[in-house]
Amino acid sequence: MSSTATLTPMETKPAEHATRTAVSVNRADKIFTLSRGKKLQALAEVDLEVREGEFVAIIGPSGCGKSTVLRLAAGLDRPTNGTVEIFGAAPHELATQHRLGVAFQEHALLPWASVRSNIALPYKVAGRKVDDARVDGLIELVGLKGFEKARPKQLSGGMRQRVSIARALALSPDLLLLDEPFGALDAVTRRRMNAELARIWGEEKITTILVTHDVDEALILADRVVVMTGRPGRVRTIKNVDFPRPRDAATTRSPEFHELVDELTSLLDANDGDAA
Amino acid sequence: MTRARSIGMGIVHLWPIALLLLSWDAWVVLNGYTSTVAPRPWFVIADVFTGFADYVPSILYTLGMALGGLVGGTLIGFVGAVLVWWSAALSGVVTPAALIIRSVPITALIPIIARIVGYGDPAVLASTMLICFFPAFVFTLSGLAAIPEAGRDLFTVLGANKLQVLSRLGVLYALPNLMVSVRITAPSAVLAAMLAEFLMGTSGLGALFSQARSYMDMERSWGTALVATVVSVLVFVGAQLMERRVESRLT
Amino acid sequence: MNTPTRTSVKVAYSLAGGALLILAAQLIGQFGLAGRAWPPVMDVVSYVTTPAGASLLWRNTLVTFSSAAQGFLLGAVIAVLGAALALVVPIIRPGMDRFAAILHAVPTIALAPLLITTVGREDAPAVIAALSVGFVMFVTMASGFANTSSAHQDLFTVIGANRTRRLARLELPRAVPAFFDGLTLSAPAAILGATIGEWFGAPMGLGLVIVSAMQNYQMALLWAAAMAATIMSLLAYLVFIQLQRVAMRRFT
């Protein structure tokens, strides 16, 4: 175990005017039981604290347990040891109150429903009247105007991901969990979507956890970046990102930005050294 | 211990049958039916056990006809499919025939077969064979159609002739499908045999059923229904086991 | 090698094949290759065109159709409700699955005595049709419901769906292709079930006509009735296979 792995979020100062704790993961282990009684430890003693209104990005090598952390926060899985609390309550309570927005890695759109109905689904499931103006706004936001009536199989992979982001935002959730939402996008669209997400977040200040493989993306969007190590997944280090917002091309060209990118990238590489 | 447990759970999951027997009994008792109208389940079961010797010849006959038809019909279907696969011209003509045969209700087929072949064993066997023929034909053909081009190309490169492609690749792809067809048709074969026997009244469970009905012997008639159900379920379970065996062998 | 020409070649082949089959049936009948029980096709057709023959067939076809249709509706509704119940109350699921498998294997003729005492001779055809349809529908719907996608289930969990909304907005629409698969499979089963029911003393119906024509050696009538039953079954199959294709396109 590297010395930095024991760093807790507490040691790094939270960004700006901190308020309530939105997400708190305490010494969470996750052990999956595979076939024939074999066990796989996906997470080991993960600590993570996210304050209300904060944007946290999680990066780490493939298979290190990033999606598993999000599933714990969404109440889809329980930790084997340790605790997970969302706004001081059990995670699934946020879901039952329809205050949670999740964009899954495999986007999970309903194949029989149009783009519009997919985005409006959270309203219907919550038993609320669909806010047409907001749905239209979201469609415009994710750049799918003109595709309202299209069905998922008529869309490209990137377009489907954007629908799934719009759906996650539909009910203006109190907590937004994004699992590699821009994975299928080309670099140009990806940066544009990054900028849009930064803008929405700036407007609505939704507490957000974003899982990504893209270090630049993490630094453009997040207040803090959590670096995880693989097998079992641990929090290796947490970096504050203090660049002023909005972070435009000037920010990404600055030497400080590049320095941070290099540092985080080398931390990701160093994981291989740990594993060996 | 886990084995005993799983057997235990298997029995627990038969609750719908227990429920059915109890409601059958309650229905007879509450309506005050005499045994000439509707017998109680226990008397029917008792008749099956005490008079089992009377049932045995009929069971064996129906079972033989069903299995014979199943094996014969499946083989003919398999051979027919291979022939069609072999010749491109044949396959064009076969499609409409296949569509029509698939839609003929057995109840319309059996009387015609009975008239053409004459009352007796050949008519029963021909009925069960015809029922099993068609699914076997279709499933074999779709199995042969699923041989990937790459596999065929490999064999062509190796200089194999069509017979070798068939025996090496075709069997691999067609056999699992053929077993699916056997499982699907197994209960239909029993049904077809019984319908033919019932109509012609010669021998077998269908004939026993028809006789018991004309003598108003309700316990025997319901007993035959019970025995036929058990036979059919056993044939089905047997076919299912065989399908799994073949599948685990080939994959 | 574009698709339109390939389909038209297929259709041409099928038409040629159909014509060939009819010709073969005619020749077998004409030369008496299969004995007196195989009449030439033209004899059957000319029987159907006589007013008496046409009206006899038509009336009995309607009776069988209505029993089959009633049974089809009843069986499909009950089976879908049963499968949905097994989905919502998982504890009864293994029992119901096994029960359906056993019922599926029951030779329908074995149910006849039960049905004649319970529902009577006249309704037995519809009920036997309903039972045949019900088994097929239950099995296909249960497997349609079991074929869930965990990503969609997770989605409905995180947006806080309650049991009814999950059923209505995810599980039911997802099972629509399976539903039409089931209908396609059970359309012939409904007609078979209805005709079996008619063997047990129903006052009218194609099943009855077929048996009495067989016993009285009325070959033209026997063949005509068998053809009527076949055509009905074929049409039902063709209609439902089209619906199934539409459903497949719409729901996946």
Ligand SMILES: Nc1ncnc2c1ncn2[C@@H]1O[C@H](COP(=O)(O)OP(=O)(O)OP(=O)(O)O)[C@@H](O)[C@H]1O
């Ligand atoms: N339901 C499960 N059952 C068994 N093992 C699982 C399950 N879910 C995840 N795992 C295992 O847990 C580990 C972490 O998986 P996770 O999906 O969280 O990785 P990830 O960091 O999101 O990877 P990626 O970047 O590739 O999406 C993996 O080794 C995976 O095999």
Ligand SMILES: [Mg+2]
């Ligand atoms: Mg992941």
